[in-house]
Amino acid sequence: xxxxxxxxxxxxxxxxxxxxxxxxxxxxxxxxxxxxxxxxxxxxxxxxxxxxxxxxxxxxxxxxxxxxxxxxxxxxxxxxxxxxxxxxxxxxxxxxxxxxxxxxxxxxxxxxxxxxxxxxxxxxxxxxxxxxxxxxxxxxxxxxxxxxxxxxxxxxxxxxxxxxxxxxxxxxxxxxxxxxxxxxxxxxxxxxxxxxxxxxxxxxxxxxxxxxxxxxxxxxxxxxxxxxxxxxxxxxxxxxxxxxxxxx
Amino acid sequence: xxxxxxxxxxxxxxxxxxxxxxxxxxxxxxxxxxxxxxxxxxxxxxxxxxxxxxxxxxxxxxxxxxxxxxxxxxxxxxxxxxxxxxxxxxxxxxxxxxxxxxxxxxxxxxxxxxxxxxxxxxxxxxxxxxxxxxxxxxxxxxxxxxxxxxxxxxxxxxxxxxxxxxxxxxxxxxxxxxxxxxxxxxxxxxxxxxxxxxxxxxxxxxxxxxxxxxxxxxxxxxxxxxxxxxxxxxxxxxxxxxxxxxxxxxxxxxxxxxxxxxxxxxxxxxxxxxxxxxxxxxxxxxxxxxxxxxxxxxxxxxxxxxxxxxxxxxxxxxxxxxxxxxxxxxxxxxxxxxxxxxxxxxxxxxxxxxxxxxxxxxxxxxxxxxxxxxxxxxxxxxxxxxxxxxxxxxxxxxxxxxxxxxxxxxxxxxxxxxxxxxxxxxxxxxxxxxxxxxxxxxxxxxxxxxxxxxxxxxxxxxxxxxxxxxxxxxxxxxxxxxxxxxxxxxx
Numbered sequence: 001x002x003x004x005x006x007x008x009x010x011x012x013x014x015x016x017x018x019x020x021x022x023x024x025x026x027x028x029x030x031x032x033x034x035x036x037x038x039x040x041x042x043x044x045x046x047x048x049x050x051x052x053x054x055x056x057x058x059x060x061x062x063x064x065x066x067x068x069x070x071x072x073x074x075x076x077x078x079x080x081x082x083x084x085x086x087x088x089x090x091x092x093x094x095x096x097x098x099x100x101x102x103x104x105x106x107x108x109x110x111x112x113x114x115x116x117x118x119x120x121x122x123x124x125x126x127x128x129x130x131x132x133x134x135x136x137x138x139x140x141x142x143x144x145x146x147x148x149x150x151x152x153x154x155x156x157x158x159x160x161x162x163x164x165x166x167x168x169x170x171x172x173x174x175x176x177x178x179x180x181x182x183x184x185x186x187x188x189x190x191x192x193x194x195x196x197x198x199x200x201x202x203x204x205x206x207x208x209x210x211x212x213x214x215x216x217x218x219x220x221x222x223x224x225x226x227x228x229x230x231x232x233x234x235x236x237x238x239x240x241x242x243x244x245x246x247x248x
Numbered sequence: 249x250x251x252x253x254x255x256x257x258x259x260x261x262x263x264x265x266x267x268x269x270x271x272x273x274x275x276x277x278x279x280x281x282x283x284x285x286x287x288x289x290x291x292x293x294x295x296x297x298x299x300x301x302x303x304x305x306x307x308x309x310x311x312x313x314x315x316x317x318x319x320x321x322x323x324x325x326x327x328x329x330x331x332x333x334x335x336x337x338x339x340x341x342x343x344x345x346x347x348x349x350x351x352x353x354x355x356x357x358x359x360x361x362x363x364x365x366x367x368x369x370x371x372x373x374x375x376x377x378x379x380x381x382x383x384x385x386x387x388x389x390x391x392x393x394x395x396x397x398x399x400x401x402x403x404x405x406x407x408x409x410x411x412x413x414x415x416x417x418x419x420x421x422x423x424x425x426x427x428x429x430x431x432x433x434x435x436x437x438x439x440x441x442x443x444x445x446x447x448x449x450x451x452x453x454x455x456x457x458x459x460x461x462x463x464x465x466x467x468x469x470x471x472x473x474x475x476x477x478x479x480x481x482x483x484x485x486x487x488x489x490x491x492x493x494x495x496x497x498x499x500x501x502x503x504x505x506x507x508x509x510x511x512x513x514x515x516x517x518x519x520x521x522x523x524x525x526x527x528x529x530x531x532x533x534x535x536x537x538x539x540x541x542x543x544x545x546x547x548x549x550x551x552x553x554x555x556x557x558x559x560x561x562x563x564x565x566x567x568x569x570x571x572x573x574x575x576x577x578x579x580x581x582x583x584x585x586x587x588x589x590x591x592x593x594x595x596x597x598x599x600x601x602x603x604x605x606x607x608x609x610x611x612x613x614x615x616x617x618x619x620x621x622x623x624x625x626x627x628x629x630x631x632x633x634x635x636x637x638x639x640x641x642x643x644x645x646x647x648x649x650x651x652x653x654x655x656x657x658x659x660x661x662x663x664x665x666x667x668x669x670x671x672x673x674x675x676x677x678x679x680x681x682x683x684x685x686x687x688x689x690x691x692x693x694x695x696x697x698x699x700x701x702x703x704x705x706x707x708x709x710x711x712x713x714x715x716x717x718x719x720x721x722x723x724x725x726x727x728x729x730x731x732x733x734x735x736x737x738x739x
Contacts, residue, residue: 014531014535018535022538041528041531041532041535042531042532042535042536045532045535045536046481046484046485046535046536046537048481061528062528062532065532065535065536066479066480066481066484066532066533066536067481068480068481068482081528084532085476085479085480087480087481103476104474104475104476104479106476106480123474123475123476125476245345245346246345246346246347246348246581247339247340247342247343247344247345247346247347247348
C-alpha cells in the first residue's frame with residue numbers, strides 16, 4: 001500500500017521539517033509531497049529504503065546527502081552539494097543546480113534539466129556494480145568532473161546559445177577514473193591536464209542511449225534527437241596522475 | 249640516462265657466517281630485498297643499500313646471526329650540512345621528486361612534556377591509596393550541558409536536563425585514526441578488538457571500515473574526510489562517534505599520499521573553505537544520524553589553532569581533536585612532516601584557555617594526539633585541559649613497529665603497514681590484541697597510581713587543573729602559553 005502525505009514547509013526550519021519527514025516515514029508513508037520549500041537544508045539526508053519525495057520550491061544545500069535508496073523529484077532549482085556522498089537512489093531536478101553536485105557520489109542517478117554550477121561530479125567514485133550516473137541537460141561551470149574517480153557524467157548542453165562552451169575551464173582536472181561524455185566538441189585548453197579526448201565507441205553509444213532515454217523520459221525530450229549530435233568522451237590519462245611527484 | 253647512485257647505505261648488515269645456517273628466513277622476511285641468496289657459493293649476501301633498519305631479520309634469525317648497525321661512514325663533520333641533509337639532497341638530485349616518509353617528525357624539536365613536572369600530596373593534603381580506594385578513569389566524550397537540573401517525582405530525583413549524546417570510555421586513551429589501507433586488516437582488527445575488550449575506542453581513519461569490523465561499531469570512531477572513502481549512511485550509523493577529518497599533524501593542509509590507487513594529492517583541498525562549510529557538514533552528519541552521535545572535528549595544530557578550535561565549537565562540533573606536529577602518518581612529504589604545525593602541548597593549552605575564556609569549554613570534549621609516548625604524557629595532557637588522548641605510534645610499537653619510517657612504501661616487513669598477504673600474516677590478531685590491551689592496562693594503572701599520589705581519585709578532577717603542573721627549563725612566554733608556573737614557584 002502506498003501511503004501519501006503532504007507537508008507544507010513554509011516557515012519550517014530544517015530541523016523541524018526533516019523531523020516531520022522522518023516521523024512520516026516511521027508511520028509507513030512512502031510518498032511525501034513537500035510544498036513551499038524555501039532553502040531548507042538536508043532534505044532526504046541519510047534516508048534509506050523505498051520512498052518518493054516530491055519537492056515544490058527550492059531545496060537547500062546537501063539535498064539527499066548520504067541518501068541510500070529513495071527517489072527525490074524537485075520542481076524548481078536546487079542549491080549546492082546535492083547528492084553529497086549519495087549511495088543509492090534517484091534525483092530528478094526540473095531546473096538548475098548550484099555547485100558541487102554529486103560530490104563523492106558513490107551510486108544512484110541524478111538527472112538535471114538545466115545547468116550545473118562549479119565542480120559538478122567532484123570526486124565521484126565507483127565500486128564493482130555500483131556506478132553513479134549524472135546526466136545534465138544544460139551546461140556546466142568550471143572544474144566539471146574534478147578529481148573524478150569513477151562513475152559516468154553526461155553533459156548535454158541542450159540549451160546552449162551559438163558558440164557558448166558546454167563546460168567551463170579545467171574540465172576533468174585531477175580525474176583518475178570514470179567517464180565524462182560531452183555532447184559537443186571541447187577545445188583542449190578547456191580541459192584539465194590529466195584528461196584525454198577519446199573516440200566514441202560502440203559500448204559508449206549503448207551507455208549514452210540508456211541514460212539519455214531515461215533523461216528524455218523524465219523531462220519530455222525526444223531521445224533520438226539528442227543522440228543525433230556528436231559526443232566527446234573524456235578519460236583520465238592514468239590512474240596515478242601524481243605518481244611522478246615523489247621520491248620514495 | 250644511467251647514473252651511479254651516490255647515496256650511501258644508511259645501515260650495515262653484519263652477518264656472522266659462523267652462525268648463519270643459510271635457512272634464507274631473512275631473505276623471505278625482508279620487504280626491501282636486503283638479503284639475497286647466492287646459489288653458486290651457497291651463502292647469504294647482504295645488500296646494505298636496501299636495508300631500512302627495521303630489525304625484522306635479526307628478530308627472525310633462528311641463530312641470531314644478524315646485527316643491523318647504522319653505517320659508521322662519516323661525512324666531513326659539519327654543523328650546517330649533516331649526513332641527513334646531504335643524503336636528502338643526493339636523493340632529490342637523483343629523482344627530482346618530493347621526499348616522502350612514514351611515521352612522525354623525527355627532528356630534535358623541544359618536547360614540552362619533558363619540561364613539565366607533576367605534583368604530589370605531602371602533609372597538608374592526603375594522598376589516596378588506589379589499591380584500597382575506588383579510582384575513576386571513566387571519561388564521557390561529547391557535549392556537556394551548561395547546567396544540570398534535577399526534579400523530584402514521587403519522592404525520587406530525576407534528571408530534568410536533556411543530555412547531549414555522550415560516549416563512555418573506561419580510560420582516557422583512544423586509538424588514533426589509522427586506515428585499513430595504510431594498515432593491514434589484521435592490525436585494524438587487533439585495534440578494534442583491543443578497544444572493545446578494554447572499553448575504549450578505535451578510529452577508522454579515512455579509509456572506511458572493513459565489513460568484518462562492523463561488529464565493533466560501538467567502539468569505532470568513523471572518519472569522514474574530503475575523499476569520502478567508504479562513507480555511506482550505514483557506516484555513519486555504525487560508529488559511536490563520527491569524526492570529520494580536516495587535517496592531521498603530520499601533514500597539515502594537504503591530502504593522501506599512499507601508494508597505488510590511493511595517490512590522490514590535493515584531495516584535502518576539495519571541500520571545506522569556511523566555518524560555514526564545516527557547519528553544513530556537521531549538521532549533514534547529525535541529520536543523517538538523527539542527532540544520536542557526537543560529531544568530532546579533527547584538525548592539525550597550526551598557528552591560529554585557538555581561533556580555529558573556537559570556530560569549530562561554534563560550528564556545532566561536540567568534540568575537537570587536535571593533532572600536534574609530531575603526529576604520525578602512513579605517508580607525508582618530509583618537508584611538511586618536519587616543518588609545519590605546532591607542538592601539541594602548546595596548542596592544547598592555548599585551545600583550552602580560549603574555550604574557557606569564551607565560556608564554551610563544556611560544549612566540547614578535547615582529544616589531543618601527536619607524540620603521546622607514555623602514561624606521564626597522558627596525565628600532563630589531561631592536566632593541561634584534554635579530555636582524552638589518541639595514541640597511534642605507541643599502539644603500533646606495541647604490535648611490533650620498529651619505526652623505520654617506510655610505511656609509505658607498503659613493504660613493511662613487520663606486516664603492519666602493508667597489504668601483501670604474505671606479510672600481513674605476521675601480525676597475529678590474538679597476540680596483537682593482547683599486547684594492545686596490556687599497554688592500555690599498564691598506562692591506566694600508572695595513571696591511577698599517579699593520581700593517587702596527587703590526592704585525586706577521579707581523572708575528572710585533574711582535567712585542566714594546571715596547578716598540578718610546574719614548568720622546568722622554560723622561558724616566560726612558554727610558561728604563559730602553557731598556563732603553568734615555573735618549578736619552585738608557589739601558589
